[in-house]
Amino acid sequence: MYKISIILTLCAVKAPASTIVYTFDTSQGLGRRFDGIGGLSAGASSKLLVNYPEKQRDEILDLLFRPNYGANFHILKVEIGGDAQSTDGTEASHMHYPWDKNYQRGYEWWLMKEAKMRNPDIKLYGLPWGFPGWVANYTENPYADRQQLAMYIVNWIKGAKTEHNLDIDYIGIWNERKYDIEYVITLRKTLDENNLSSVLIIAADDFNWDQISADIFTHPEFNKAVYGIGIHYPGTKSSVSAVDTGKPLWSSEDFSTVDDVVGGGCWARLLNMNYVNGLMTSTISWSLIASWYNGLPYSGAGLMTAFEPWSGHYQVTTPLWVSAHTNQFAKPGWHYLAHGKGVGNFTFGGSFVSLQSPDEQDFTIVIETISHNMSVCIRPYLPPYTVQNQTVVIKLEGPLKIINKLSVWYSKLSKEEPSSMLIQKTGILVTDGQFQMDLGIDEIWTLTTVTTGAKAKREPPPSKPFPVPYFDDFENSSEFSEPNNLTPQLRSYEVLRNSTTQNQFIRQTSLHNPVEWCGNDNHPRSFAIIGSNDLKHIGISVKFNLDIANATDGVFLSTRVNATGCASIQSSGVFFSIYPKLSKFVVSSDFEGLHPLQEGTLTKIPVYSRWNELELQVAGNYAWGSLNNKELFDINNIPDDPSMGFVGLGTTEYGLADFDDLRLFEPKQDIFKLKFSVVV
Numbered sequence: 045m046y047k048i049s050i051i052l053t054l055c056a057v058k059a060p061a062s063t064i065v066y067t068f069d070t071s072q073g074l075g076r077r078f079d080g081i082g083g084l085s086a087g088a089s090s091k092l093l094v095n096y097p098e099k100q101r102d103e104i105l106d107l108l109f110r111p112n113y114g115a116n117f118h119i120l121k122v123e124i125g126g127d128a129q130s131t132d133g134t135e136a137s138h139m140h141y142p143w144d145k146n147y148q149r150g151y152e153w154w155l156m157k158e159a160k161m162r163n164p165d166i167k168l169y170g171l172p173w174g175f176p177g178w179v180a181n182y183t184e185n186p187y188a189d190r191q192q193l194a195m196y197i198v199n200w201i202k203g204a205k206t207e208h209n210l211d212i213d214y215i216g217i218w219n220e221r222k223y224d225i226e227y228v229i230t231l232r233k234t235l236d237e238n239n240l241s242s243v244l245i246i247a248a249d250d251f252n253w254d255q256i257s258a259d260i261f262t263h264p265e266f267n268k269a270v271y272g273i274g275i276h277y278p279g280t281k282s283s284v285s286a287v288d289t290g291k292p293l294w295s296s297e298d299f300s301t302v303d304d305v306v307g308g309g310c311w312a313r314l315l316n317m318n319y320v321n322g323l324m325t326s327t328i329s330w331s332l333i334a335s336w337y338n339g340l341p342y343s344g345a346g347l348m349t350a351f352e353p354w355s356g357h358y359q360v361t362t363p364l365w366v367s368a369h370t371n372q373f374a375k376p377g378w379h380y381l382a383h384g385k386g387v388g389n390f391t392f393g394g395s396f397v398s399l400q401s402p403d404e405q406d407f408t409i410v411i412e413t414i415s416h417n418m419s420v421c422i423r424p425y426l427p428p429y430t431v432q433n434q435t436v437v438i439k440l441e442g443p444l445k446i447i448n449k450l451s452v453w454y455s456k457l458s459k460e461e462p463s464s465m466l467i468q469k470t471g472i473l474v475t476d477g478q479f480q481m482d483l484g485i486d487e488i489w490t491l492t493t494v495t496t497g498a499k500a501k502r503e504p505p506p507s508k509p510f511p512v513p514y515f516d517d518f519e520n521s522s523e524f525s526e527p528n529n530l531t532p533q534l535r536s537y538e539v540l541r542n543s544t545t546q547n548q549f550i551r552q553t554s555l556h557n558p559v560e561w562c563g564n565d566n567h568p569r570s571f572a573i574i575g576s577n578d579l580k581h582i583g584i585s586v587k588f589n590l591d592i593a594n595a596t597d598g599v600f601l602s603t604r605v606n607a608t609g610c611a612s613i614q615s616s617g618v619f620f621s622i623y624p625k626l627s628k629f630v631v632s633s634d635f636e637g638l639h640p641l642q643e644g645t646l647t648k649i650p651v652y653s654r655w656n657e658l659e660l661q662v663a664g665n666y667a668w669g670s671l672n673n674k675e676l677f678d679i680n681n682i683p684d685d686p687s688m689g690f691v692g693l694g695t696t697e698y699g700l701a702d703f704d705d706l707r708l709f710e711p712k713q714d715i716f717k718l719k720f721s722v723v724v
């Protein structure tokens with residue numbers, strides 16, 4: 045059994061940095077099995093990636109997944125969509141209704157296939173955030189019917205195989221919410237009954253090592269069901285009881301930090317220290333790639349950034365290259381060396397881990413000396429520590445003594461100068477199992493016998509603002525996919541095709557409240573946004589059709605949307621809602637329509653059995669709206685604040701609605717000149 049705190053019996057820290065010898069040796073046994081470093085696509089974090097032009101999209105996917113190229117991730121963890129807001133949007137469920145099954149929705153299947161195509165060894169891990177209401181028999185407790193929930197999850201795993209030939213390796217319980225011991229046991233049993241014994245349960249993607257460890261000790265069936273313990277944002281520490289379970293310990297969601305140079309430092313520290321301090325053998329970053337609109341929650345919190353599908357622009361940032369330092373030079377199934385024999389802290393700050401391949405032919409050391417201020421993550425609090433320049437002697441003993449040369453990859457993080465990332469340096473010649481190194485501050489070093497390391501060079505096109513005018517008739521999207529760029533914040537929108545006319549359109553598909561993840565989904569409105577968060581003077585129009593079964597009673601358009609994600613229903617802006625059954629419309633400055641700026645009737649404008657056109661234009665304090673080209677209002681009392689934001693559309697009540705021909709445009713000069721004598 046490993047001890048969590050390893051004491052290095054070395055010189056007093058007060059002395060000036062002097063040369064200290066660190067011995068690396070595999071002859072007394074190894075540390076834990078390495079399970080791999082991963083990225084998490086969830087909370088609509090890959091929303092915009094799928095829309096990229098193919099050339100840049102392939103470049104990005106190569107940077108993420110292709111072995112010996114870029115980040116070379118070992119694990120891809122994805123959200124099992126639940127039609128519920130899960131941070132930066134909603135992801136579609138494979139079963140909106142009990143009578144529904146569809147494995148073509150959203151972008152996670154696509155992403156998993158692209159990852160597998162590049163690296164057949166990549167491990168896949170699925171986890172739900174929210175669930176369609178029916179899964180919980182319309183309660184807020186997903187464990188209300190455990191068998192039903194287990195089958196819902198098993199269906200997703202089977203769909204991955206039958207529709208996409210994807211084998212899911214790991215499955216989770218409920219992201220950052222309570223687990224249920226009986227359910228975990230039921231899930232294991234249901235997996236086994238469906239010939240899915242190879243799918244391993246990671247539990248429970250929450251924050252508490254000790255609670256699940258205690259449950260593992262007291263419930264033998266639960267113990268058997270749980271393969272590994274996955275905890276979020278552990279701050280590099282696990283617990284004695286977690287270690288005592290003997291199970292693999294994972295940081296199954298970590299990072300969430302903006303991908304600047306400090307983000308890179310955070311990630312480098314975590315990748316080493318999660319094992320040095322916490323014996324965690326896998327670390328998974330949310331997000332894999334920051335591919336949601338800038339201005340949505342946690343903007344830029346990914347290992348690289350790609351939120352401009354219209355320009356093809358993307359940014360390869362420091363955390364991506366930091367990932368490469370470990371990922372290109374060790375694989376799941378390798379073993380860490382033992383603490384004190386190749387894993388530990390340096391006396392004058394920084395840390396090192398070493399890993400060995402199962403055939404004992406390859407050996408890798410990863411060193412980081414990231415200073416405190418250069419490695420602060422979004423959470424948890426990082427107590428101060430110091431790192432100094434130091435000279436270290438590394439002594440390879442036992443079987444390692446035969447190594448005579450190590451390839452060297454180096455990064456230096458800097459706020460003042462451009463960081464140097466993943467630079468190949470002259471190899472180290474090891475004489476008699478020993479070599480000396482000068483370690484500076486904010487450095488990452490990989491020393492390895494692996495000779496396949498490489499650094500991709502890419503020139504992304506320049507950045508451009510969101511294009512206005514913008515038009516989408518959804519004819520270019522594949523059926524059941526999410527509409528390009530339009531990002532659902534409440535409920536689920538997908539592209540469908542009319543089998544008679546072949547016309548493609550989008551449908552709000554969700555009928556009920558989901559089992560919510562973040563506490564704003566229990567609301568009759570559905571909502572989807574598009575554009576950018578700085579649109580001021582803007583027009584939006586869309587066609588809609590309510591001549592369908594289970595239709596909603598109304599739809600709305602909005603501009604200057606200033607709150608998204610879990611705060612969507614608190615948004616201000618301009619909201620133009622029509623309620624055909626009540627034959628009325630409302631213009632309001634709040635999402636819920638509680639504070640009308642104007643109300644009126646829709647008299648003599650037929651809405652049923654046809655496609656209709658709804659339009660809203662806003663400039664300064666002026667707004668103008670029409671239905672089927674008949675003006676409904678022109679008003680000049682739009683609040684100054686918020687002065688800009690996303691535009692959006694949605695449904696006012698529960699139920700389905702079809703939309704088509706979405707347009708964003710500059711407000712029409714003539715309307716505003718004529719009505720208000722303003723030039724916009």
Ligand SMILES: *[C@@H]1O[C@H](CO)[C@@H](O)[C@H](O)[C@H]1NC(C)=O
Binds near residue numbers: 181188189
């Ligand atoms: C949940 O609903 C289904 C379908 O109506 C029903 O068969 C099942 O018994 C319900 N489960 C519970 C625990 O009430």
Ligand SMILES: *[C@@H]1O[C@H](CO)[C@@H](O)[C@H](O)[C@H]1NC(C)=O
Binds near residue numbers: 239
């Ligand atoms: C069960 O899985 C194994 C291996 O994955 C496969 O060979 C076998 O055909 C499966 N059996 C059924 C009944 O699906």
Ligand SMILES: *[C@@H]1O[C@H](CO)[C@@H](O)[C@H](O)[C@H]1NC(C)=O
Binds near residue numbers: 321
């Ligand atoms: C390694 O150093 C860090 C930072 O100073 C410290 O928090 C951690 O406890 C140390 N770990 C061990 C195993 O000594």
Ligand SMILES: *[C@@H]1O[C@H](CO)[C@@H](O)[C@H](O)[C@H]1NC(C)=O
Binds near residue numbers: 417
């Ligand atoms: C680290 O950041 C803190 C707070 O921003 C600052 O006071 C301190 O001087 C910084 N330390 C170093 C070594 O840059």
Ligand SMILES: *[C@@H]1O[C@H](CO)[C@@H](O)[C@H](O)[C@H]1NC(C)=O
Binds near residue numbers: 432433484485
């Ligand atoms: C560390 O060493 C580098 C390179 O020799 C030097 O530029 C830097 O000033 C040193 N930093 C400290 C804090 O001693």
Ligand SMILES: *[C@@H]1O[C@H](CO)[C@@H](O)[C@H](O)[C@H]1NC(C)=O
Binds near residue numbers: 515516517518519520
């Ligand atoms: C659909 O694709 C065609 C052919 O590439 C293109 O000309 C057209 O502009 C696209 N339509 C939309 C709405 O993007």
Ligand SMILES: *[C@@H]1O[C@H](CO)[C@@H](O)[C@H](O)[C@H]1NC(C)=O
Binds near residue numbers: 542543544545
């Ligand atoms: C398909 O389009 C036809 C012709 O407009 C219409 O009558 C029919 O209701 C549509 N079907 C669906 C499922 O929307």
Ligand SMILES: *[C@@H]1O[C@H](CO)[C@@H](O)[C@H](O)[C@H]1NC(C)=O
Binds near residue numbers: 593594
């Ligand atoms: C409408 O809802 C009923 C159940 O309430 C369901 O049987 C029917 O299939 C639904 N139709 C559509 C198009 O969703």
Ligand SMILES: *[C@@H]1O[C@H](CO)[C@@H](O)[C@H](O)[C@H]1NC(C)=O
Binds near residue numbers: 607611616
């Ligand atoms: C949106 O604007 C309203 C009105 O100015 C303001 O009260 C609210 O704080 C803003 N919300 C956000 C998230 O900025």
